[in-house]
Amino acid sequence: MNKRERLERTIAGEPCDRPPVALWQHYPGDDLRAADLAQTFIEEQRAFDWDIACLMPGSTYQVIDYGIHEIWHGTTHGEREITRHSVGRSLDWTELRSLDPTRGGYGRQIECVRMVCTALDDTPVLLTIYSPLAQAEMLAGQELLLRHLRTQSDRLKSGLNILTENLLRFIETLRKLPLAGVCYVIRHANYDVLAEDEYRSFGYPYDKQILAAVPQRWWLNAVRVEGITPMLRLTSSLPGQVM
Numbered sequence: 666m667n668k669r670e671r672l673e674r675t676i677a678g679e680p681c682d683r684p685p686v687a688l689w690q691h692y693p694g695d696d697l698r699a700a701d702l703a704q705t706f707i708e709e710q711r712a713f714d715w716d717i718a719c720l721m722p723g724s725t726y727q728v729i730d731y732g733i734h735e736i737w738h739g740t741t742h743g744e745r746e747i748t749r750h751s752v753g754r755s756l757d758w759t760e761l762r763s764l765d766p767t768r769g770g771y772g773r774q775i776e777c778v779r780m781v782c783t784a785l786d787d788t789p790v791l792l793t794i795y796s797p798l799a800q801a802e803m804l805a806g807q808e809l810l811l812r813h814l815r816t817q818s819d820r821l822k823s824g825l826n827i828l829t830e831n832l833l834r835f836i837e838t839l840r841k842l843p844l845a846g847v848c849y850v851i852r853h854a855n856y857d858v859l860a861e862d863e864y865r866s867f868g869y870p871y872d873k874q875i876l877a878a879v880p881q882r883w884w885l886n887a888v889r890v891e892g893i894t895p896m897l898r899l900t901s902s903l904p905g906q907v908m
Contacts, residue, residue, distance in 0.1 A: 666682045668685070668716045668789055669789060671685050672685050672717070672789065687717035689719035689793075691721050691723065691724070699780070700776075716789070717791060718788045718789065719848050720774075720790060720792050721793045724744060727770060727771065727794070728751075728803050728804055729769065730764055730768075730771075735747045750803075750805055752809065752824070755813050758801075759820050761824050761827040766831070767838060782842055789846075789885050790845055791848045794836075794848070797825045797828040797832065797872075799850055802852065802853070814863065818867075829871045833875065833878055845885040846883040847887070848887045849872070851891065854869070854872075854895055855894055855896065861896060864896060876905055877904050885906055886904070886906055886907070887905060887906070890908065
């Protein structure tokens, strides 16, 4: 039984030879260059032969071109601390520019995905992408994001629209590559952070739009909902095969 058969049978609730197994992580340092990240990721997959190869670039790759600064403190989970945000006032949301999906942080991941898919043609490859609201928190920090969400909602939504359009163009560019799907990260469908009506206004519509836009041939799309109090009733209705 190959990896795809094992995964499809498991998702369908059918018996298979064994449960699918996978592990993924960030690769700080290597993720600054497409070729280095691809090489490290390919070597790890060949060493462990996971059923899913879930590529995790640095979590800020979708917003790094807006001028944020970050530093890695050597943590084992590989996340960096953002030391300078690009949004300091609510008006900044209305001034976010559109990004070219073939350049900068997005462009590096297209190059990396191309190399990974070529080398791992027998393994389902997923690319990790972050929701517009998660990106907005990277740009402003959680405290300021929540303040703007509650006091300057129209300006924030203007920024979320730009971040969504960036991501839709990125997915359209990825359409040409043989990915199995994406791992879509949602950080704010969490009762410790937002009320349900806030996520319905500032998170859910964008998440649904993006997941509905993935190519039909991407057969393994995962929705990753972070936090200890997730809004599962809402997020379980989003398009995808795995949560």
